[in-house]
Amino acid sequence: MYVAQPSEEFPKTPGECEAVDRGSPPVTEAPPAGTEAPPPPPHTGSDAIWFNQDGWGMASSALAWLLVFYAEVVVVFVLLLPASGSTPLYGLLNGALFTGLAFLALASHVKVMCTDPGVVPKGGATPELMENLSVEVRPGQTLYRCPKCCSIRPDRAHHCSVCKRCVKKMDHHCPWVNNCVGENNQKHFVLFNMYVGLLSAHALLLLFLHVVACTEETGNWSRCSGGLFSHLVTVCLLFLLCFESLLFLVFTAVIFVTQVQSICTDKTAVERLKMEKRAWARRSGWTNMKDVFGHPCSVSWLWPFTTPNRPRRADTDQCVV
Template identity: 45%
Template structure:
């Protein structure tokens, strides 16, 4: 059994369990396939948008503007996905529920602690055990196969931004598809609107439209759901269990600041900015029930 006596809040950045301390990656076959498929869909959208919708367009300025905008949105979505996938979601160290570890962590013997029997760890309040990650996750919302990771305290911002930018990308693609289709018909420039044969072009556009419609609807619903949970300071698991546990709730503004950043700024919508939860400083009372 691997024993890690360090408090979980000292595990910043990336962690690869169990032998490395600088990289986090969940070795789940289904999750790896789903996450890879997500990147394939984004790359496919980039290919079709550039080669089918924008490059043959007779409206140069319109194509240039939308091309730049789409690349910005897709880059932000991919960075958000990368950080959600490879960020420690708030994992509690395995095997720290031993007398030796508790003594090093300066726990008082008269305090009541909850210990997870599955990963043999001291379980903080509102933490849940993930059978796929095989760890207890602080404020775990759910395990998402599309990012091959749990969505928890430390990577919630990146997951929300990923759904947000995928939703914007999908809406943008639907607009560009409609504009390209109707502009080619109305101007009777159909011959100059194709880089490929009409059959191939129609197939590529149809696949892109269906992809954008399905994933746009899914990510929009997911983004709204996550934002509602953040505002109410309630995780997905707590909503499903209808957990009425009385814990200290803060205002909605403070809930947003805790996830996205201490100051209201454009950093809230930047996946390059590290959220407060990643840098959170806690004490041993978080383990006490």
């Protein structure tokens, strides 16, 4: 398992970049001629476990799990169990559906949090490697070295100030998932927002049906607690559930739409924010969707446990200057 440590400081000069790769103190002069440069650190693929040690991100991720578990408890023990006596099929079906959506949402959260978003190996921009690659690049191309993490930055990669790494096709850093959203985990991030939105909509629907049944059949709201909680506790729990569901339904719906738009237009949030000029080929929105979710289109698009099957692009492609 690779553990990212956002608190560590990375060198910013070519000599210090070389020291990171060699494991020696910072130097300012190039090594003697004929000295063989060590290879760059191995790349952690999307199948490796990735975890970001950011305090705020870990707290936000834990809060997301607590909110999902809170909704599960209130829906099952306040909305469904009291109604299971008269309509057991209603409680069973809705309970299974709500629990299934909660499971898929949390599974997507784990996948987007523990998947390498597409980081570039750090400390690889040594003078020897830069010199060797400068001979191999095509005319009109330029090698970009990140001064913050000392990596050779591929095309469309950006440096994350939280992860302290360059991320390929970085969209943004989300504290709710304690990770960057990049080319390797964007599918799981979209699924996470989709399932949380569906979970919130289902909770609001069950809450609405519960209120209607209580006011029409009994005419007395105090009798709708089902004996599990007092009247005051029931009202507080349902009010918090309503507020949470409305908030996250709107929040996740907006993010879901913006993410789908970003995928279809093949332009990340960072690229739109920086108003970067497009230097890559335009493709159809459907092709971009398959590039993120996998090819061909199948039910696996909705399953958070599958890795998208898409062609790998070379990491050494650079912007044309």
